[in-house]
Amino acid sequence: MKISFLIHTIYGIGGTIRTTLNLAEELVGRHEIEIVSIFKHRDDSAFDIDPRISLVPLFNNNKKSPGCELENPLHKEPAEAFPRNEARYKEYSKLIDQRVRDHYAASDADVVIGTRPGLVAYVSQFAPGGAVVIGQEHMTHNHHKKALREEMRPFLADLDAFVTVSEGDAAVWREHMPLEDTRILSIPNSVPQPTVAPSDLSGNLVVAAGRLSREKQYEILIKAFAKVAAKHPDWTLRMCGWGGEKDNLRRHILKYKLANQVQLMGPRSPIDPEWVKGAIAVSTSRHESFGMTLVEAMRNGLPVVSTDCNYGPREIITSGEDGLLVPVGKADAVARALLTLIEDEELRRRMGKAAIENSRRFDPGAVAQRYLDLFAELGAEDTTGRRGVRPGRRLRRRGRRLPHRHRRLARARRRLPHLPRAPARLLPHPLRRHRRRTRLPLQPRGHRRHPRGRRVRRGPLDLPRRTPRDRPPRPPLLPLRRPARLTESHRPDGRRRRSPPSRRPPPGPRAAPRAPLLGTARARGSGTHPPQRTRHDPRRPGVRPRRTLRRARARPPPPRRRHRRTRPPRHPRGHPRLPGHPPRRRARPPPERREGPVGRPPPLHLRPRAGTGGPTP
Template identity: 70%
Template sequence: MKVSFLIHTIYGIGGTIRTTLNLAEELASRHEVEIVSVFRHRDEPLFAIDPRITVVPLVDTRPSSPGDETRHPLALEPAECVPAHEARFKEYSRLTDRRVSDHYAASDADVVIGTRPGLVAYVARCAPARAVLIGQEHMTHHHHKPALRAEMHRHLAALDAFVTVSEGDAAVWRERMPLPDTQVLAIPNSVPEPSVAVSDLTGTTVVAAGRLAAEKQYDVLIEAFAEVVAVRPEWTLRICGWGRQKERLRRRIDELGLYNHVHLMGPRSPIDPEWAKGAIAVSTSRHESFGMTLVEAMRCGLPVVSTDCDYGPREIVADGVDGLLVPVGDRGAVAAALLRLIDDEPLRRRMGAAARSHAARFDPGPIAKRYEELFAALGAGRRTRPEGTAPTAVTGDDRSAPGPLVDCAAEEDGAVTVLLSGERGGRAALVCSHPDAAVPDRVFPFGPAGRAVIPADAGLAEGVWTCRIDPPPPAAAPAAPAAGAAPAARDTAQARSRLVARVVDQRGAMRAAERVRPGEPVHTLVPHVRHGGLALRSWVRPAHAESGRITVGARRITVSGRLLGQVRPVGDPVLLLRRRGVDEGHLEFPGARVGADGFRCAIPLAAPVRVQASGHDIWDLWLRHAPGAAPVRIGRVLDDVVEKGGVFPYPAVVLLKKRPLARVRAALDRLRLRAPQQVSVKIFFGAGNELALDVVDRTAK
């Protein structure tokens, strides 16, 4: 049979998109499947899409596209088919009405599934007369305003089935909105096997994931984690996702002084490698219709701490068996649950194993079978793909990958392995190229199983190395792109040779500091995705000052770390500030030696302000480890985060600008009602993950 999913956009990131793709991919092995994306707002989907699935975008809203339709006359008129109280009503228009109607007027779909209220209304009004009509509820009954529920009643009544993702929510819909001719039932979301090996639970990282939105209550989580680090300061929290609350959460992190412990990682796709880096998963949502992130984390072997909100978590987590449920909004309970798992490693391991086992019930196979049984019970057609017939790779957008797909992993010993997906290496080789043309390419052969290994001691020069295969494969059939893949010319050998990263497991890089041996050079190799292609970030230094905890105070910034490599500390270290630019400056501040190779140095903030040479000075941080020794740059490179600037920001400190005759000038400013001149001082990680200090003039508000 042919199954058509109608979704707001397949080009973004989020739970509805993930679960739609999981179900669609499983169904595509036996049926013809299409995903109709009302909007296309970027060139490539952020999630990889199985090439067996047809993607049909209806309205192009890409600002850079020649086909941008945001100013189309019909796009400027409000939709007539979408309920006025739909949360995204303003994004719909008479143009979307027409495109959806035209698509399904010519459709031969046996089943049409709408994935949000406005799209359920489209299904009820526009789907083919012979098709089975199904609405999905990815939120909850209580989440929707009464006005929207009232508008939706006639559309829901026109459906054959209305599917929620939890039994609790289905019961509420049946009680509060009786639909005599519509079957209301619950089928949970599906989550496939993780794309990487499960977590070994030996780290000190707690992971959360989801939109940075109010209903996720990340403020409660951040405040709870302040209680955790007060007892266990070695633990960190990573929050993966994006959303409107980012700056608000960042301010709260800074207010609580948690910038060394809580990191907003941004969106991550695929998410499995991030779960696998953790030892515990956590969710503090106010409401959760299902709990996609809980199942993803559990499938990666993590025990979970979750609020016992309506309705999904209590149907996923067995309290005390594979995770812990806590009251909604209770930061003390969240902190206590996290500390219980942190302090009891045997319990953490037992719960992790149980989580892995119990979450298997959400595998796409059994979930897709329940949908197929529903389709059959509702009388959907039985056009299945003949045995052995290849799927039709038809798309309404161009999703062909620019090169072979690979999976990549940073190993515990520092090596990097690259595995060709669905191919065999034969005589092909992995070719790594440095941006400096004077640095020769490095070549590593693919074995018969399509596996290439870059040894930890390969000695790749410092910098970003791009990866390709040589010889390039012949013009290939379209393949699914990696997250964020950039378009490329498919008909050139260069494009065909580019390795497209599908899954990158960076766990081995998180322990790079443990592999550094006294007296040996510092080197680490971190695989990552760069413009959709596989890249390797290499750091190689005879000596390196690895920064650790940074404390930002009202008058000074304190930097702690370790001196590593072919150097030997003598006496107390000295921190140097060197100003960039023509008017170079130089400041020195004595520090303290901590243990055999540790250091701690404080920068009095008034010092670089006092010698300002411009409205924006930048100072680089160096460490002199012995009298007369050449200084070493201070930075942080021995972990898995390739670009730290946006992930590890530090708060700015605002000082009054020191000027000649400062008191007289301040009095004149007050008489003239002028705001006093101020200077913002901020420590940050630059492009190479080395520390620098920003000193910037600003006007007081």
Template identity: 70%
Template structure:
């Protein structure tokens, strides 16, 4: 087989690069292997690469290279096929899109593996038809933001398999992101046998290694080791790695008087000789998708004290046999575990031997066999999916006057509309486990009943292919939203509005649902000089009591609330007028945001004010309000010297503007001009 790995860069240093090279080298014994590196940012890779592996760089970003493409016209334009919510999105460009597409258009690879979220999306879109498509997760489901998970869903649904590095994370994916047509499983990272003789559990050195980053919680380790030094001053702690936390950690070491006992050793490669110098390894991370350093240490003969964080450590360490697991963030528990091993050398030696034995299951040969078995199992599925790849459903959608939705597939030459067994799937982007499914009839029409309740949020529309269960995103040809314009004639049971729409730029068919038992529907908004007036009507299962109150809540970590009295307009109407000077006086940042709520009765919880009872999906782009401009309030107590500094300068101003959020709720921005 020809196996192609798609990686961000193979020229740097990092866990994903190392595990990819380990797997690729083992596969090269029996297969043709290439590593497609999107970027080449230096001439020589930092890791040694087996000469049997073909390296294919696509975009040259090495500043010292004559072929440097940093100024290439296409590289100055943002990527179109790389997920916008991906952490590295800004590094990708149309040039990356073009090069990846071109490489795989001419490729004869039998298996293509994407090694990070954005590259998994590339694999789903550009890999050769008929190849086995595999995505790897080197982080975790919970590590990614909801926006990225939403963007990835359709791409994961196009894969043959999605591989996590821990069973715990695979279980989360299976629960929260159902992918019936994609096999979701775990295969651990591989760690080769070290080139040094394993430690035997003797010595007086504790070793930790990894990036000096906040998530590694080295401050917990340093505090814990203070307790070790108090009992055993001859023991030392070595921390290997570089990173932004180094100055803080140095200060903590000095503040604790631990400069003779705790040493920041800096980055070290290879790390195996350093592990072998130790007697115990330790990790205090608050999160580990796998835990490469744990396996490295165990393969070098060190029992490991590790926090029992999600997800890797508990699947690597057998508590009490080859290491000890402790609660996350508990420095006293770390101290106690270290002392347990320090004060019982026979046990430490037994655990050292067990660590070597038990870590052999992560040998590249054993891990590679799991991948090879997977490739073989998926080849038939990939061939079947190649037929599905020709299926690109397009539909017309009508929003009925009663709220029902009718989705009609557009007939094609292949008879798509009459595809036997085809089903319409509605999947909520915020929670992929929340689904609704409806059959297409012989004419390719599916109906979503008016009384079907959809949780508030965005729902994507898929066609589920029979037999394979593969989910294919439906493209909208036209969407008739007129029925949603009549939703204002509500029945007193609350707001249940569903508006189908065509996603801008992509053309996909989606649905926006609002589902609120009580809602304050905004009406006219006026800005008169420095005053804002908000009017509207209360909708749903609520009875107004007394005069209404407008509540402004500051968005962000600094919680604050302001209230303004209003007046009732008829039975359910409300009206408020407030001065913009009040939020300006409380401005904390260059851009403050306040969300607007209505308190319709003294004991009732405030409800959001928004505009959801019509057919307009994106109010922010349509309902634009003028801004009030006020002078910026300077904080009290400014020194006379500072006051003289500003004398003669133009007064700084602040702009206050009402606007609608992405969920069509009313908010207020207070921003420096």
């Protein structure tokens, strides 16, 4: 049996990568395992991978590599098959959609597993025909936004099984999103046996591991450890991991003056040598879907202090037996739990032994067997070793699974075998979304419009379609604008009639001057009213009267201002200027023309001689 895992990247460090590799290495001894990595941002993986596992990177985003594909024009177009509300939507593109589609179109995998919401949508759409499709949830139901959960509903309905890592989260999914044909269950992550000896708990070191992000609430851990260091200054806290909160955590360390007691170690792989150096493991997360680091610490023999968040820690730790659970966000409670284990060495050793025994249930062999039982229940492999396809359940064509409503019709067809099967041309195209345009396979004739806007096949009992001939004729169009009333200057159709050319008298002797117009100096005081030029002028007959025109007196253009800056107005009565304005500067008279420089007396040889007007010799 061939099993294919679709993961965001296998070349990084994270809980999803570790649990995928743990499960793949356990299954590779009995089955063919393939890990399809969407991105490849480095040449080698941070973990040691079994050479029997086949790694298939689809997109090279390593900027240092000569084969980097970030400048591909198709990569700059947004993805169409990836959910838009997914957190990593901007990293995906139409090129990645095409790569995933082409890979699984030529794949012969029996089981395809998606490891995050966007990749679950990929395997729901592009998994090969007849394969068992499984989605994994490594976060929690409440961690995702409502818009993403609603967008993922049709993709989850097309799965065979949806697996969470905690039973509490699986119960929430079953309550808030019941899926008729998809089985929702929980299978925990697997953690292999450490390659080093368990810790002897004789040191004075507290260890925390995980991504340096806000959800881990490491600032609360630093605040709690400040109270521990005040009573036990010989104890040290080490935090292993990387993330965007590193600078913020440094400021908190300097704030509480813990530069010598709190150390940021950075990423560590493998992590087991760091666990065995410590005596206590601690976690202050706001929410944990599973708590991979908690199981790793317990397998190395460390008692764990963890917040009682949803949902993993309370299913992993038995408070008072192999660890202590404290309220979320309470630094005082974390400090008290740490002081309890630090000051009571016997309790610490007893909890360490119980942690080793209780963490055996997360061994990769036990977890892999639960997955194999699930594959068999879903029909991935029958007794003869061939893939089994349940009729009606796995109807596929060209790598595209039928939507949920088509599977309902398939089950109805099994109950009524006399109904005709749908021809191949009525099945949805693999590259077309089933929500846009689909056709129901049980209605053989005609077309009708679905209430949601989809075009589907018409049945024999549907009403006949209305043809264009049955529609009533449309009334003729009327002119948009017509004049309010027609005058002699308008044509019968409403258009404006052009005015005839003016008929001027032939030139003759010079006529007498006309009377002055109204408003001129000559017209003032005269007893006669000057003639006015109007639109009723006989020289322009047939023109609609508008307003009276008066001939204006020609005025000279205004003088050009010498200064661009406007001056404040003078007082109307000649008083001093208004308050707030500077006094007006009077223009200085031009200096007298002299032969020497202005303001200086001429030289002696140019001065006039006494009694003469000429210069001195």
